[in-house]
Amino acid sequence: xxxxxxxxxxxxxxxxxxxxxxxxxxxxxxxxxxxxxxxxxxxxxxxxxxxxxxxxxxxxxxxxxxxxxxxxxxxxxxxxxxxxxxxxxxxxxxxxxxxxxxxxxxxxxxxxxxxxxxxxxxxxxxxxxxxxxxxxxxxx
Amino acid sequence: xxxxxxxxxxxxxxxxxxxxxxxxxxxxxxxxxxxxxxxxxxxxxxxxxxxxxxxxxxxxxxxxxxxxxxxxxxxxxxxxxxxxxxxxxxxxxxxxxxxxxxxxxxxxxxxxxxxxxxxxxxxxxxxxxxxxxxxxxxxxxxxxxxxxxxxxxxxxxxxxxxxxxxxxxxxxxxxxxxxxxxxxxxxxxxxxxxxxxxxxxxxxxxxxxxxxxxxxxxxxxxxxxxxxxxxxxxxxxxxxxxxxxxxxxxxxxxxxxxxxxxxxxxxxxxxxxxxxxxxxxxxxxxxxxxxxxxxxxxxxxxxxxxxxxxxxxxxxxxxxxxxxxxxxxxxxxxxxxxxxxxxxxxxxxxxxxxxxxxxxxxxxxxxxxxxxxxxxxxxxxxx
Numbered sequence: 001x002x003x004x005x006x007x008x009x010x011x012x013x014x015x016x017x018x019x020x021x022x023x024x025x026x027x028x029x030x031x032x033x034x035x036x037x038x039x040x041x042x043x044x045x046x047x048x049x050x051x052x053x054x055x056x057x058x059x060x061x062x063x064x065x066x067x068x069x070x071x072x073x074x075x076x077x078x079x080x081x082x083x084x085x086x087x088x089x090x091x092x093x094x095x096x097x098x099x100x101x102x103x104x105x106x107x108x109x110x111x112x113x114x115x116x117x118x119x120x121x122x123x124x125x126x127x128x129x130x131x132x133x134x135x136x137x138x139x140x
Numbered sequence: 141x142x143x144x145x146x147x148x149x150x151x152x153x154x155x156x157x158x159x160x161x162x163x164x165x166x167x168x169x170x171x172x173x174x175x176x177x178x179x180x181x182x183x184x185x186x187x188x189x190x191x192x193x194x195x196x197x198x199x200x201x202x203x204x205x206x207x208x209x210x211x212x213x214x215x216x217x218x219x220x221x222x223x224x225x226x227x228x229x230x231x232x233x234x235x236x237x238x239x240x241x242x243x244x245x246x247x248x249x250x251x252x253x254x255x256x257x258x259x260x261x262x263x264x265x266x267x268x269x270x271x272x273x274x275x276x277x278x279x280x281x282x283x284x285x286x287x288x289x290x291x292x293x294x295x296x297x298x299x300x301x302x303x304x305x306x307x308x309x310x311x312x313x314x315x316x317x318x319x320x321x322x323x324x325x326x327x328x329x330x331x332x333x334x335x336x337x338x339x340x341x342x343x344x345x346x347x348x349x350x351x352x353x354x355x356x357x358x359x360x361x362x363x364x365x366x367x368x369x370x371x372x373x374x375x376x377x378x379x380x381x382x383x384x385x386x387x388x389x390x391x392x393x394x395x396x397x398x399x400x401x402x403x404x405x406x407x408x409x410x411x412x413x414x415x416x417x418x419x420x421x422x423x424x425x426x427x428x429x430x431x432x433x434x435x436x437x438x439x440x441x442x443x444x445x446x447x448x449x450x451x452x453x454x455x456x457x458x459x460x461x462x463x464x465x466x467x468x469x470x471x472x473x474x475x476x477x478x479x480x481x482x483x484x485x486x487x488x489x490x491x492x493x494x495x496x497x498x499x500x501x502x503x504x505x506x507x508x509x510x511x512x513x514x515x516x517x518x519x520x521x522x523x
Contacts, residue, residue, distance in 0.1 A: 015313040066305075094308045096352075097359060098409050116312055116348040118319035 005031040005132055008058040010042045010075065011092070012067055016114060020062060020092065023125030029132065034058070039070025046075070046082045053083055060132060065093040065100055076107040088131050092124060168193045168269040170206060171255070174262060176226060179205055181265055193248075193271050195241035206267065209248075211239035222252070229254060229262060235272065247273045297358055304355040311351055315344035346481075350470065353483035357469060360413065360487045371517070372408050374449075375401035378436060381415040385423065392432055394423050399437030402447045404517030410491045411515075415451075417484035418511050422453035424478055427506075430454060440519055446497070447517040450510050457505040466501070488513070 007024065011017040017035050024031055036042050042063075049055060061079065065072030076089060089108040093100065096113055104111050110131055115121050162169055168190035172181035186201045194201075194209060201208075210219070215236040225232040232252040237245050250269040254262035318341045326334055375398065382389070382396050389396065396419065404411065419434060426432040433454045441448040458466060458473070465471055467489040472482035492499040492513045503509035 013309050013313070015316065016309075019316055094312065096356070114312060116315045116345050116352075118316050118323070121316060 003030070005029055005060060006056060006058045007031045007033050007060045007062060007128075008045065009033055009035045009062045010037075010039075010067065010072075011035065011062070011064045012037045013064070016064070016092070019118075019121050020124055023122045024128050025125075026122065027125035027129045029125070029129060037068075039067040039072075039075055042067070042075045043070060043078055046078050046084060049084050050082050057084060058087055060128065061087055061089045062128070063089055063091050065091060065095055065104070073103055076104070080107055090124075090127060090131055162187050165189055166270075168267075168271075170201075170267040170269065172206065172265045172267070174254075174264060176223060178207075181205060184264070190269070193240075193246070193269065194238075200241070209238040211237070211243075211245070213237040213245060214239075226252065226254075226265065235276075245273075246271050247276045300354065301358040304351045304358065307351045308348070308355070311344060311348045315341070315348050318344055350481050353481045354469075357483055357487050357490065360410075360490050369405050369407060371403040371405055372411065373401070374404050374411060374438070374517070377408055377411045378415055381412055381419060384416065385419055388420065388423050392423055392426060394426075394432035394434065396434045396436070399435065400439070400519060401436075402438045402517045402519045404447065404515045406495065406515055406517075410495075414488050414491060414513065417488045418451045421484060421511075422451060422455060422509075424480070425453075425455045425474075425509075427454070427456050438517075438519065441514050443514070445516055445518070446514050447519060448512055448514045450512050452508065452510040454508040457507050457509055458501060458503040459505050460503075463501050463503065467499070 009017050009020060011020070014037075021033060034045075036045060049057065061084075063072050063075060067075075072091065072093070079085065079087070079089065088110065090110040090112060091104045091108060092112045092114060094114045101111060110127065112124055112127055165187060166189055169185075169187045170183055170190060171185040172183050175181055182203055182205060183201050186196075186198055190201065191197055196204075196208070215234075218234045218236050222232050222234060231254075233250075235247065235249045238248045239245055248269050249272045250267055252265050252267045255264040255266050257263045318337070322337055322341060326337075329337060378398055378401060385394075385396075388394070415436075419436075422434045423432050435452045436449065438447045438449045440446075462473055466473065467485045468482075469486040470482045471486070472478070472480070489499050492515070495515060497514040497516070499511065499513040501509055501511050
């Protein structure tokens with residue numbers, strides 16, 4: 001796992017973003033976060049990453065699917081054709097629709113459904129940890 | 141009348157009878173000459189029903205062509221077909237708008253057949269016409285109201301979908317943060333306050349589950365008829381569902397077996413949801429101390445091309461008066477010691493009915509239940 005993870009959270013619900021950060025912190029992962037709250041800002045982030053490749057890339061994208069102005073699907077598509085394509089994505093969504101699952105599986109194996117139970121939601125921390133360590137192993 | 145008697149007086153009588161029948165008929169009857177080219181075919185005979193329908197008297201009609209009934213909205217393409225059919229000596233049947241003498245419109249359904257002589261040659265045209273305006277208008281009104289209902293229903297579904305979708309997030313916020321507060325600050329509350337707060341958490345979770353289930357319910361039958369559907373192997377789908385249920389199967393000691401399983405024309409996801417709901421109910425509503433025994437099989441239904449599944453269990457059973465009610469949204473017969481919101485059977489019914497099929501239950505309390513549902517499919521020869 002990297003010393004300091006850089007996590008981009010694309011999430012319009014501040015409460016969910018807060019739970020995600022709390023869960024990751026509780027895993028003892030040291031991370032710095034950038035949170036964007038709509039699809040447009042996420043696309044802008046991707047554009048900037050493409051224009052300025054010197055800029056440090058995030059280590060992980062945590063993405064809500066249902067966003068104002070632009071869907072999670074559009075973001076994943078752009079992400080995959082940008083210099084960020086090697087950065088793993090964890091989809092975190094309230095949707096359990098088979099269509100969303102199928103669509104997401106084209107970009108990432110990591111799909112987390114937001115639960116109503118606090119402990120179950122906190123399990124997102126463990127998932128983030130395992131994705132980060134897997135990525136380090138894979139690139140080592 | 142193919143055999144007219146040789147006796148002249150009997151022949152007269154038969155003619156009189158036929159004439160009376162034609163004159164009292166409710167349908168307009170027109171006999172014309174054979175020549176189709178203008179000014180033909182000239183009308184040679186009309187019955188009283190013709191006058192009632194068109195307002196042209198017999199004297200006004202005789203010698204004219206039936207084209208006097210046509211007008212701007214008469215279907216010209218249909219007249220082309222009529223001409224083609226008659227020229228090839230075929231029978232014609234059609235429906236179009238015609239015009240009465242006073243210019244008012246009516247919808248006519250009519251058929252024309254050639255009248256042949258003894259040598260089998262066509263000598264006249266016989267047209268039978270019926271004013272079907274009322275029927276056509278009623279059909280149009282029915283179609284319009286059907287379409288309207290469909291639109292309203294779709295809007296309503298969309299509304300429920302959007303509402304339940306948008307409610308998810310605030311409900312989750314309440315549920316998650318109330319649990320968080322409970323974790324961190326429970327000690328700050330007096331026992332009574334802790335009790336109240338436990339109800340808040342419980343309530344938020346419950347609303348959340350209801351909303352999630354409502355969302356699933358509205359989504360359940362979407363896409364049912366949008367694309368052509370291939371045959372799928374119901375045994376494979378069943379095996380996937382049984383594997384998914386493994387935790388509750390081993391916890392309860394349930395035994396799930398299957399007999400003949402057909403190929404069915406259904407989306408895999410839908411069949412999976414049906415099996416999932418029926419099997420998990422069969423496990424959930426088990427008799428105390430009796431491990432669930434569940435048997436699934438299928439047979440050819442009375443309706444051709446249709447199979448009927450049966451999911452039989454040895455559970456607590458359902459009293460007859462609830463056999464319909466259990467399929468209602470959020471209907472539950474039991475207290476909260478049985479988990480769930482009561483959406484499973486409603487979803488099952490919704491899916492099955494969207495395929496135009498049926499689901500029902502037969503059960504005797506204390507003696508298990510059998511849920512049946514039909515679907516388009518076929519029993520395999522190798523099964």
